[in-house]
């Protein structure tokens with residue numbers, strides 16, 4: 001099976017984020033990491049390859065810094081990487097990101113494309129589904145299990161409130177992967193060493209520019225959300241806070 | 257043609273998803289701000305009764321897209337059917353609840369028309385001076401909110417997160433809205449996925465919905481062995497331990513202890529969130545708690561937006577003395 005995995009670099013979960021002056025985006029000088037479900041998507045691709053042989057290719061779009069996610073993926077066992085490298089990729093909406101990916105892989109033949117189910121920064125939950133539509137492929141979202149079958153694949157979709165569902169579908173297909181589908185591996189030292197010699201194709205904005213258009217949606221303003229609740233802030237030493245909390249639990253909440 | 261807003265409601269096996277009422281309420285709010293007419297669409301097989309139920313709300317019309325191939329949900333059939341309706345009636349705006357099902361087909365539907373979907377909105381506002389329609393959505397896992405506008409020609413597509421509007425605010429109509437059947441053609445071979453019936457994994461061993469006090473842990477607990485710290489507090493309070501998704505993904509606690517959109521929805525008397533950031537998918541499962549106590553070392557964590565009592569600090573410093581104080585209070589009481 002030949003599998004493409006879309007992996008995005010996003011600000012680290014714990015990174016303190018600040019708004020830029022215009023209030024339209026964050027200040028970029030933060031630490032970054034792999035978007036969480038994308039790490040699970042890569043792991044799943046590597047496991048499928050180990051079972052059925054094939055190739056795992058990883059793709060990202062973003063500035064030079066985002067090459068890091070590809071390097072890590074190569075170190076974990078991906079075979080090669082594609083980097084759509086330009087600062088401007090950060091500002092694309094999901095439709096354009098999907099169009100850029102479709103253009104960048106037009107000469108490839110994948111059986112499956114995995115994306116994460118949504119990104120931690122934009123949180124569109126759209127890129128994979130749009131990519132499937134652009135390619136004319138079947139798709140399924142929020143996937144927790146994948147098995148190869150005679151005719152294609154059988155996947156387990158997560159549904160709301162603890163429900164699941166199996167779906168049989170043909171390939172090629174796009175699947176959006178949910179966190180927790182598998183257990184992540186760590187890169188080994190030998191893997192990290194080998195990664196240096198694996199192919200990394202760079203795609204410049206100019207190569208895909210004709211495939212994309214103006215963004216169809218725009219962030220007018222990014223801001224810290226207003227509080228909707230009256231919150232009591234409890235301060236002091238840990239011992240004092242503990243006493244205050246017990247006082248609240250006993251006298252205001254009647255929980256003790 | 258008059259400008260219209262189309263609300264696509266969601267039903268499963270003849271039962272309306274409650275989020276549908278919220279989306280109708282959202283549609284009524286937007287209709288009031290824009291002066292546009294409001295219509296609804298019901299999609300599925302044998303949906304006559306659902307369409308009539310929806311038609312009780314203040315709507316100009318309800319379209320019933322009733323076809324056997326729409327009985328078991330597939331993204332192919334739903335996107336094609338709704339594309340035909342949207343092309344026929346040309347609404348300005350199409351809104352839907354941000355359910356798992358809508359997430360599965362709405363981006364495809366919008367893209368198939370060359371249009372944009374603003375997903376997972378939590379509010380709508382019309383700017384009085386510019387006249388712009390602003391759709392508010394969370395970004396960066398709830399750390400920021402963004403006001404987003406459409407830059408393309410209509411039809412525009414938007415989905416609303418659960419709880420953004422109140423379903424009980426959806427106004428009834430003076431008289432039932434007319435229900436109109438809309439026939440779609442879905443050719444053989446269009447539908448590629450073969451879905452099976454829904455199922456639940458093994459029955460939950462704990463019923464968190466019955467717990468009066470819940471001590472919930474998130475990734476801030478750092479290591480599996482630290483769960484004992486939270487367990488001790490829960491034991492002292494006579495409560496249950498619950499968790500955010502990453503804790504269950506790691507296998508540190510069983511899935512039935514997970515709170516959130518893909519876990520349990522709980523409404524205890526007290527919910528103590530330890531090292532949980534407050535992502536929307538977690539919050540939808542616990543915001544109904546009567547009181548929320550949050551302990552988080554990041555003063556800007558979104559959990560503090562919904563907390564009644566906030567402690568900015570290291571949970572490892574605060575929880576052990578808290579457990580001791582609780583024990584003392586109980587022994588003395």
Ligand SMILES: Cc1cc2nc3c(=O)[nH]c(=O)nc-3n(C[C@H](O)[C@H](O)[C@H](O)COP(=O)(O)OP(=O)(O)OC[C@H]3O[C@@H](n4cnc5c(N)ncnc54)[C@H](O)[C@@H]3O)c2cc1C
Nearest residue numbers: 474475476500501516517518519531533537538553554571
């Ligand atoms: C479709 C979908 C469904 C989902 N369903 C669910 C669901 O049902 N339930 C769910 O929970 N999530 C769900 N998620 C995941 C959700 O988006 C978040 O990723 C998740 O809730 C984050 O968990 P967390 O708060 O534990 O971790 P993080 O977001 O990593 O937050 C950890 C927090 O701990 C704090 N912290 C760290 N160390 C300390 C310390 N020493 N003391 C105090 N605080 C500390 C940090 O400041 C941070 O705020 C779903 C996501 C998607 C896309």
Ligand SMILES: Nc1ncnc2c1ncn2[C@@H]1O[C@H](COP(=O)(O)O)[C@@H](O)[C@H]1O
Nearest residue numbers: 006007061115116118119124125126127
């Ligand atoms: N710039 C990007 N680079 C690589 N993958 C991306 C990018 N943007 C989106 N994706 C993929 O699409 C998924 C969904 O993203 P989104 O639609 O933004 O929620 C992510 O989990 C990634 O797998």
